[in-house]
Amino acid sequence: MKTLKNTFREFLRYPSAIVGMSIITLLLGIAAYALISIPYKEAVRLWRGGEDVWYQNPKYAAPSWYNFFSSKKAPVSFIVNTTDGTLEKVVTPVTDEITTVDVNYSFDYEYDGFPQEMIIYFSPSVTEKFPFAVIKWITPDGREIKIANMAVEFNSTYRFSQDLKLQAKLKTEEIMQALFSDPQAATPTVLKGKYTLVVNGTTFEQGNTLDMQFVLHGTLFGVAGTDKYRRDLLLPLLYGTPIALAFGLLAALGTSFLTMIIAALGTWYGGWVDELIQRITEINLVLPFLAILIMVGTFYSRSIWLMLGVTILLSIFSGSIKTYRSIFMQSKESSYIEAARAYGASNSRIIFSYLIPRMIPLLIPALVSSVPAFVFLEASLAVLGLGDPVLPTWGKVIDDAWADGALYHGLYYWVLEPAVLLMVTGLGFAMLGFALDRIFNPRLRDI
Amino acid sequence: MAQETLTTPVPTEFKIKKSFMSSTFMRMLKYTAVRLVTIAITITIGIYLTIMIANMGGYVDTIMRNEIRDNTTQSMLANPAFRNLAPEVRAKLIQEKIASQINNLGLNQPFAIRSVRYLKNALTLNLGRSLQMTSDQGSKEVRLILLERLPATLLLTGTSELFLFFSSVFIALSLSRKYGSWLDKMIIVLSPTSASPPWFYGIFFILIFAAVFRILPFGGLVDSPPPENQLDYGLNILKHLILPAMSIVVSAIFLSIYNWRTFFLIYSSEDYVDMAKAKGLLTKDVERRYILRPTLPTIITNFALLVITLWTGFTITETVFLWPGLGITLFRAIGAYDTPVIVGSTIIYAYLLAITVLVLDFVYALVDPRVKVGSGGSK
Numbered sequence: 088m089k090t091l092k093n094t095f096r097e098f099l100r101y102p103s104a105i106v107g108m109s110i111i112t113l114l115l116g117i118a119a120y121a122l123i124s125i126p127y128k129e130a131v132r133l134w135r136g137g138e139d140v141w142y143q144n145p146k147y148a149a150p151s152w153y154n155f156f157s158s159k160k161a162p163v164s165f166i167v168n169t170t171d172g173t174l175e176k177v178v179t180p181v182t183d184e185i186t187t188v189d190v191n192y193s194f195d196y197e198y199d200g201f202p203q204e205m206i207i208y209f210s211p212s213v214t215e216k217f218p219f220a221v222i223k224w225i226t227p228d229g230r231e232i233k234i235a236n237m238a239v240e241f242n243s244t245y246r247f248s249q250d251l252k253l254q255a256k257l258k259t260e261e262i263m264q265a266l267f268s269d270p271q272a273a274t275p276t277v278l279k280g281k282y283t284l285v286v287n288g289t290t291f292e293q294g295n296t297l298d299m300q301f302v303l304h305g306t307l308f309g310v311a312g313t314d315k316y317r318r319d320l321l322l323p324l325l326y327g328t329p330i331a332l333a334f335g336l337l338a339a340l341g342t343s344f345l346t347m348i349i350a351a352l353g354t355w356y357g358g359w360v361d362e363l364i365q366r367i368t369e370i371n372l373v374l375p376f377l378a379i380l381i382m383v384g385t386f387y388s389r390s391i392w393l394m395l396g397v398t399i400l401l402s403i404f405s406g407s408i409k410t411y412r413s414i415f416m417q418s419k420e421s422s423y424i425e426a427a428r429a430y431g432a433s434n435s436r437i438i439f440s441y442l443i444p445r446m447i448p449l450l451i452p453a454l455v456s457s458v459p460a461f462v463f464l465e466a467s468l469a470v471l472g473l474g475d476p477v478l479p480t481w482g483k484v485i486d487d488a489w490a491d492g493a494l495y496h497g498l499y500y501w502v503l504e505p506a507v508l509l510m511v512t513g514l515g516f517a518m519l520g521f522a523l524d525r526i527f528n529p530r531l532r533d534i
Numbered sequence: 535m536a537q538e539t540l541t542t543p544v545p546t547e548f549k550i551k552k553s554f555m556s557s558t559f560m561r562m563l564k565y566t567a568v569r570l571v572t573i574a575i576t577i578t579i580g581i582y583l584t585i586m587i588a589n590m591g592g593y594v595d596t597i598m599r600n601e602i603r604d605n606t607t608q609s610m611l612a613n614p615a616f617r618n619l620a621p622e623v624r625a626k627l628i629q630e631k632i633a634s635q636i637n638n639l640g641l642n643q644p645f646a647i648r649s650v651r652y653l654k655n656a657l658t659l660n661l662g663r664s665l666q667m668t669s670d671q672g673s674k675e676v677r678l679i680l681l682e683r684l685p686a687t688l689l690l691t692g693t694s695e696l697f698l699f700f701s702s703v704f705i706a707l708s709l710s711r712k713y714g715s716w717l718d719k720m721i722i723v724l725s726p727t728s729a730s731p732p733w734f735y736g737i738f739f740i741l742i743f744a745a746v747f748r749i750l751p752f753g754g755l756v757d758s759p760p761p762e763n764q765l766d767y768g769l770n771i772l773k774h775l776i777l778p779a780m781s782i783v784v785s786a787i788f789l790s791i792y793n794w795r796t797f798f799l800i801y802s803s804e805d806y807v808d809m810a811k812a813k814g815l816l817t818k819d820v821e822r823r824y825i826l827r828p829t830l831p832t833i834i835t836n837f838a839l840l841v842i843t844l845w846t847g848f849t850i851t852e853t854v855f856l857w858p859g860l861g862i863t864l865f866r867a868i869g870a871y872d873t874p875v876i877v878g879s880t881i882i883y884a885y886l887l888a889i890t891v892l893v894l895d896f897v898y899a900l901v902d903p904r905v906k907v908g909s910g911g912s913k
Contacts, residue, residue, distance in 0.1 A: 103723075103726070366572070366575075366576065369572075369573075369576045370576050370579050370580045370583070371580075372887065373576060373577055373580030373581070373880075373883075373884040373887060373888075374580055374583060374584060374880075375584070375864075375879075375880050375883060377849055377850075378849075378864055378868065378876065378879075378880065379584075379587055381849075381864075381865060381868045382587055382588060382868050382876070383587075385868050385869060385871075386590045386593070386594070386871075387590070459729035459730070460729070463729070463730060463731050463734065466734075467731060467733065467850050470733065470850055470853070470854065471849070471850060471853060471865060485737070489854070494737075494740055494741050494744070494745040494752070495745065495752060497745065499741060499745070502737055502741065503741070506734065506737055506738070509730070509734065510730055510734070513726075513729035513730050514726050514727065514729060516729065517725075517726030517727075517728075517729035518726045521725065521726055
């Protein structure tokens with residue numbers, strides 16, 4: 088107990104240990120939050136979902152906090168909906184059958200750029216007679232533009248930019264510019280102020296309702312932005328955390344403990360067991376590690392758990408088995424082992440209760456320091472296109488971004504967000520491992 | 535007479551020396567033989583395992599056969615010359631062509647037999663012909679495909695790794711002399727940054743230097759079209775080399791300096807170093823004779839292992855920078871199920887590794903008087 092306390096006090100002397108520990112705690116917190124808030128199946132469904140899941144999001148939208156750093160404010164996407172009350176509708180019965188549904192939505196538009204698109208999704212409940220809707224647009228300077236008159240079918244979508252009639256009427260294909268720009272300006276400039284969208288709907292059957300959703304696709308979206316497939320990048324960033332941690336920690340734990348146990352067995356039993364272990368280590372040295380992982384990924388399966396297994400298998404018989412072996416050789420001869428042997432302790436008791444526990448102080452720093460390598464290995468495989476096909480991981484985001492030439496097109500957020508997370512994770516474990524190494528290896532302490 | 539008595543002892547002394555030498559020689563010979571045999575067995579098993587994995591235990595054959603069947607049928611059906619033939623004749627012709635192609639690739643033999651033949655060919659460095667990949671010259675010889683990529687890989691790994699090695703050893707040596715300085719502390723603080731692999735830094739460098747500032751290219755070996763002037767061509771390659779080489783160096787240098795520095799510090803705290811300093815020797819001499827000399831075996835091992843990693847290249851860094859080296863070739867070969875290329879690049883690495891390990895044993899004995907070859911060093 089006292090030694091533990093001392094170790095802890097020692098631990099606090101190292102700023103890098105404290106920083107590393109806080110980073111790891113934070114990551115564990117994020118991982119727990121991600122796993123609790125999004126169930127595994129749901130995460131896979133969302134990540135694999137196409138337009139049907141993500142239709143409300145803009146493509147290639149940078150995160151909203153871009154505006155903090157930029158003097159030119161880009162439009163942030165938003166969604167308002169009559170079903171959850173963010174969009175207010177006024178229902179007035181006219182006769183028994185006819186009811187009017189009016190939506191009058193005003194919003195401030197104080198950005199310097201034009202939005203990508205505006206969309207209205209109608210969801211009426213009707214049996215035969217379709218409702219009718221009139222859409223109008225009122226600009227800050229009081230101009231009223233008639234947008235469309237349309238019959239609302241079961242699930243109809245109205246996209247402003249794709250309405251050919253509206254294009255003809257406004258005499259331009261750039262509908263967004265026409266709706267948002269200042270008519271006095273020579274070049275297209277946004278007219279800032281309060282815009283109003285008016286939808287006057289009429290239903291023709293008793294008990295009919297007309298709900299709608301108004302979506303503005305800006306060039307910015309949410310906390311993390313979106314990718315080519317309109318997916319919210321917050322999902323892979325959040326969900327990639329437990330996956331990266333699980334992969335890194337399991338691989339590090341599996342590799343270090345198995346390596347140590349095998350080294351202990353080899354040294355204890357000696358003879359052909361030791362010889363065999365040494366030869367396997369040498370053969371393993373010849374095998375190309377990354378190439379074999381790539382082959383497994385290409386030929387068999389890209390499942391992350393299979394990759395994890397192969398990684399552990401190939402890393403067990405690594406050079407560190409020789410380091411452990413030489414240390415076990417020394418402790419094998421020490422007097423307490425002699426004593427254990429004298430009172431008749433069994434082989435397994437000596438190995439697992441006496442030999443291995445003495446190595447734990449050496450093992451822990453090595454284990455913690457090896458985590459980043461495995462976390463990055465997963466990302467590296469993803470960058471080679473061998474990431475897990477169903478799971479949202481950080482590496483997969485980088486791979487998608489890379490395949491789409493994100494840096495070339497200036498979509499820096501797409502690469503930077505997962506990269507920064509990877510780097511922070513790597514740094515956290517590396518800093519902690521570094522400090523632990525100094526705490527447990529007194530020889531390094533003064534150096 | 536007097537001269538004779540003087541010369542007589544000489545042969546006996548010579549004799550003693552000779553028997554001593556021959557015993558050393560015999561021991562060395564025996565040791566070398568044992569070492570050679572173990573390494574040969576190791577390589578054979580390693581290569582056989584690679585062959586098995588690269589063929590998926592024979593499953594790649596099925597893929598290949600189906601591919602041949604598909605391609606041949608398609609091309610025959612599309613060929614107007616065969617359109618007028620009767621369907622049975624055409625079917626027979628297709629079957630014959632498929633059979634001959636399968637025969638050409640040796641797919642008609644059972645895999646177990648073929649795997650042994652592959653092993654024999656690989657071990658005799660008879661790398662054979664690739665299944666699909668071709669070199670830029672259009673050759674299918676695995677040797678030529680690999681040779682063509684070698685210069686690009688050696689250029690990248692050679693410049694970056696050699697720079698990395700020598701700069702970190704020398705910086706570490708000078709740091710170990712003045713440890714505790716701000717530079718030393720900075721290296722300690724920065725060393726965890728080496729947790730990230732080179733390609734990761736590559737992404738950041740591409741972002742900064744290629745995407746934002748537009749001063750260096752995104753990737754590749756030369757501009758397209760390449761400059762015609764020889765000098766411009768060389769300069770152009772150098773320009774493309776900067777970012778990938780910088781990624782490799784930056785990703786490893788801080789940890790490398792830190793490790794060497796710790797290593798040198800441990801050796802400079804030995805008593806004999808203090809003694810040398812107390813004697814008033816020059817710092818340069820202390821460094822050379824009392825610190826570098828005993829650490830030489832480690833430095834040489836690290837250098838030798840580094841030299842053989844030059845051959846493997848950096849698969850992912852090459853992929854990120856589209857650097858046409860061996861790493862990216864291996865990756866593409868795997869994607870194309872081109873087992874001869876995969877096995878070819880593995881066998882060369884295995885041989886280089888084996889030779890290095892073998893040579894290192896003797897180099898140790900040369901530079902470190904404490905190590906004696908064959909006197910049970912490994913026990």
